[in-house]
Amino acid sequence: MRKHIDPVCGKRINRNKAHIVVTYGRQEYYLCCPVCQREFEKDPRKYVKNVKR
Numbered sequence: 001m002r003k004h005i006d007p008v009c010g011k012r013i014n015r016n017k018a019h020i021v022v023t024y025g026r027q028e029y030y031l032c033c034p035v036c037q038r039e040f041e042k043d044p045r046k047y048v049k050n051v052k053r
Helices: 034-042 044-048
Strands: 003-005 012-014 020-024 027-031
Touching: 003 027, 020 034, 020 044, 027 034, 027 044, 034 044
Parallel strands: none
Antiparallel strands: 003 012, 020 027
């Protein structure tokens, strides 16, 4: 199973165990907790640049 990276904290996340999946710019981002969700939603552009695909 493929792991995803939380763009805020960098934690590896199993897709089935993510706190939430947020779609931004036609891309899905897997977030591990409410804190990372709030940070991502405040300024998603700050975090999407940090994600390696």
